[in-house]
Amino acid sequence: MGLMEDYHPLKGKMFQILKPDGTLQPGGKPPLTDQETLALYQKMVFIRLADQRALSLQRQGRFGTYAPIWGQEACQVGSTYPLQKGDWVFPAFREIGAALMMGISLKNFYLYWMGNEMGSRAPEGINMMPVSVPVGSQTLHAVGAAWAAKIKGDKIVTIAYFGDGATSKGDFHEAMNFAGVFKTPTIFFCQNNQFAISVPRSLQTASKTIAQKAIAYGFDGIQVDGNDLFAVIMATKEAVEKARSGAGPTLIEGVTYRFGPHTTADDPTKYRKEEEIEPWKPLDPLVRLRLYLKGRGLWNEEVETRITEEAQKEIDQTVKEAEAVPTPEVEEIFKYVFAEMTPPLKEQLEYLKSTL
Amino acid sequence: MAEGDRTMAKLNMVEAINLALREEMERDNRAVILGEDVGKEGGVFRVTDGLQAKFGADRVIDTPLAEAGIVGSAFGMAVYGLRPIAEIQFEGFLYPCLDQINNHIGRIRNRSRGRFTCPLVIRLPYGGGIHAPEHHSDSPEAILAHIPGIKVVIPSTPYEAKGLLFSAIRDPDPVIFFEPKRIYRAIREEVPEGDYTIPLGKARLVQEGKDVTMVVWGAMVREALNAAEQLKADKIEAEIIDLRTISPIDSETIVTSIRKTGRGVIVHEAPKTCGLGAEIIALINEKALLSLQAPIERVTGFDIPVPLMKTEHYYLPNPKRIILAVKRVMSF
Numbered sequence: 046m047g048l049m050e051d052y053h054p055l056k057g058k059m060f061q062i063l064k065p066d067g068t069l070q071p072g073g074k075p076p077l078t079d080q081e082t083l084a085l086y087q088k089m090v091f092i093r094l095a096d097q098r099a100l101s102l103q104r105q106g107r108f109g110t111y112a113p114i115w116g117q118e119a120c121q122v123g124s125t126y127p128l129q130k131g132d133w134v135f136p137a138f139r140e141i142g143a144a145l146m147m148g149i150s151l152k153n154f155y156l157y158w159m160g161n162e163m164g165s166r167a168p169e170g171i172n173m174m175p176v177s178v179p180v181g182s183q184t185l186h187a188v189g190a191a192w193a194a195k196i197k198g199d200k201i202v203t204i205a206y207f208g209d210g211a212t213s214k215g216d217f218h219e220a221m222n223f224a225g226v227f228k229t230p231t232i233f234f235c236q237n238n239q240f241a242i243s244v245p246r247s248l249q250t251a252s253k254t255i256a257q258k259a260i261a262y263g264f265d266g267i268q269v270d271g272n273d274l275f276a277v278i279m280a281t282k283e284a285v286e287k288a289r290s291g292a293g294p295t296l297i298e299g300v301t302y303r304f305g306p307h308t309t310a311d312d313p314t315k316y317r318k319e320e321e322i323e324p325w326k327p328l329d330p331l332v333r334l335r336l337y338l339k340g341r342g343l344w345n346e347e348v349e350t351r352i353t354e355e356a357q358k359e360i361d362q363t364v365k366e367a368e369a370v371p372t373p374e375v376e377e378i379f380k381y382v383f384a385e386m387t388p389p390l391k392e393q394l395e396y397l398k399s400t401l
Numbered sequence: 402m403a404e405g406d407r408t409m410a411k412l413n414m415v416e417a418i419n420l421a422l423r424e425e426m427e428r429d430n431r432a433v434i435l436g437e438d439v440g441k442e443g444g445v446f447r448v449t450d451g452l453q454a455k456f457g458a459d460r461v462i463d464t465p466l467a468e469a470g471i472v473g474s475a476f477g478m479a480v481y482g483l484r485p486i487a488e489i490q491f492e493g494f495l496y497p498c499l500d501q502i503n504n505h506i507g508r509i510r511n512r513s514r515g516r517f518t519c520p521l522v523i524r525l526p527y528g529g530g531i532h533a534p535e536h537h538s539d540s541p542e543a544i545l546a547h548i549p550g551i552k553v554v555i556p557s558t559p560y561e562a563k564g565l566l567f568s569a570i571r572d573p574d575p576v577i578f579f580e581p582k583r584i585y586r587a588i589r590e591e592v593p594e595g596d597y598t599i600p601l602g603k604a605r606l607v608q609e610g611k612d613v614t615m616v617v618w619g620a621m622v623r624e625a626l627n628a629a630e631q632l633k634a635d636k637i638e639a640e641i642i643d644l645r646t647i648s649p650i651d652s653e654t655i656v657t658s659i660r661k662t663g664r665g666v667i668v669h670e671a672p673k674t675c676g677l678g679a680e681i682i683a684l685i686n687e688k689a690l691l692s693l694q695a696p697i698e699r700v701t702g703f704d705i706p707v708p709l710m711k712t713e714h715y716y717l718p719n720p721k722r723i724i725l726a727v728k729r730v731m732s733f
Contacts, residue, residue, distance in 0.1 A: 157709075160709040176535070179494060242437065316442045382705050393704060
């Protein structure tokens with residue numbers, strides 16, 4: 046039996062390899078070597094610190110409204126890890142982890158949230174779309190791109206990120222249906238972080254799991270512990286291989302928790318009590334990986350200090366570089382609207398310049 | 402403070418709308434509120450704060466995250482006999498609702514020859530100027546005004562918001578109620594408790610002036626007032642008309658003013674092409690062409706997506722651009 050059969054959503058089991066105490070499930074086998082695990086742990090620490098810096102910059106007025114990843118690092122690092130060059134990523138708006146894993150620079154990432162669209166320009170060769178704010182809309186794009194690859198005979202896969210809230214959108218259901226009908230090489234990765242702003246998962250859908258929605262569309266779904274890096278990697282790896290081999294889409298529900306606010310504009314104390322967060326704290330993806338690495342003799346306080354200091358230094362430097370980028374010239378907001386600036390736009394730009 | 406036996410309080414627009422919703426929910430038990438985060442959280446801008454606690458989760462409903470679902474269900478509720486007040490969290494999330502608005506909400510009365518009607522309100526914060534993320538700064542009012550069977554209302558002050566919202570909820574037809582989020586908390590004024598309505602389809606003369614007519618709505622009223630104040634130094638007296646309702650438009654008030662001043666400047670945040678400014682100019686041409694001393698000027702956003710915060714200031718109409726336009730029409 047394969048993973049997808051073993052964890053068929055209607056069996057009511059969540060796939061987990063690494064338990065919260067840092068030990069492996071009976072029979073559980075890590076998909077990584079020790080060194081690979083340490084490297085990904087380091088990446089997750091970096092992501093968390095870069096995310097926290099974004100939050101603090103926003104509070105100081107140096108950043109726009111920001112949607113933090115805090116708590117969802119394993120979902121994003123684990124699900125991008127099995128991707129290969131040429132694969133495409135369609136994020137929502139909380140994907141600092143996926144972005145950095147795909148090779149988007151932190152400077153670019155920061156630039157965008159500082160209010161400069163140039164930050165949305167992915168470097169050549171990195172197939173990651175800009176942030177998608179209209180919830181769930183990007184799921185269809187991931188299907189379309191995968192479909193195009195299939196038509197062209199390219200052996201690539203696409204992955205769409207979205208949250209539990211997005212599963213209520215028509216776009217999501219249309220995307221799932223198209224993917225099922227046309228067997229597109231698409232991975233639907235739902236980061237079920239339990240909240241769509243203030244609305245809890247229980248009010249979002251009457252389905253017992255999000256994973257089970259895949260069944261209605263005729264393809265595999267699996268619920269994984271989204272705070273378990275190993276489980277996320279294993280499930281995504283299987284989905285990616287399946288998609289690449291022509292066997293169609295998969296829906297992965299990563300069960301995780303949004304430790305932070307929805308965005309910096311949100312005050313979660315209005316709808317979430319501190320006690321509700323408590324049970325999730327020991328499930329933190331970084332805590333569990335740290336315990337595992339400690340058990341393998343690869344982690345101690347010194348390692349943590351070194352990793353943290355290195356990360357903070359790089360983040361300091363990046364903030365400096367991003368803030369040193371000058372405010373874009375006025376032409377910038379006109380020149381990318383079309384391949385060639387249209388006469389009305391030229392006229393409007395000239396007028397605007399004359400008023401500055 | 403009191404005016405007669407009414408209690409008056411200085412409220413901002415968020416508080417004024419909240420008060421209107423609360424009073425209307427008390428008055429009319431058919432009124433229900435539905436939307437994303439409107440219940441427990443009280444809305445992302447706190448417009449529905451405290452209402453779920455007061456009226457219960459059956460009347461102030463946190464829906465799943467689906468704008469077309471919210472508006473399509475509101476249609477069903479309205480047809481059945483409720484008075485739904487739907488909230489779309491930001492104007493950028495309105496677009497999935499256009500199918501329901503254009504194809505059903507705006508035409509059910511006409512299609513059923515009056516048998517079925519759809520008295521609902523869709524409230525939505527709109528417009529730029531708050532350094533918001535992408536898709537949180539659009540001004541799509543002209544898109545809605547272009548749809549038959551839909552009324553479109555845009556308040557410009559807290560007092561106006563309360564009176565217009567009462568009228569919108571009680572209107573027998575569907576109303577889109579755009580709330581200029583930039584001035585949600587920027588203006589405080591006395592707003593009475595209790596009932597008063599401001600009729601839909603009637604513009605407001607904000608200030609009289611003999612030289613030039615400014616036609617504005619929403620957050621641009623404040624910009625126009627600012628520009629008009631500065632223009633006094635040049636001995637230019639601007640008349641300011643706050644449209645309040647952009648569909649149906651109050652052409653009479655506009656035309657009366659243009660006949661007096663002979664000059665006009667229209668200001669809107671929305672892109673220039675096919676913006677409401679073009680419609681207003683056409684109305685003036687139809688009804689008051691011979692009164693014109695100069696071509697009407699438009700001060701608008703541009704035909705580009707609203708930029709993010711680093712460059713948003715380039716986009717938004719401001720008093721400086723309004724003054725330049727006024728001087729051009731004055732010196733034509």
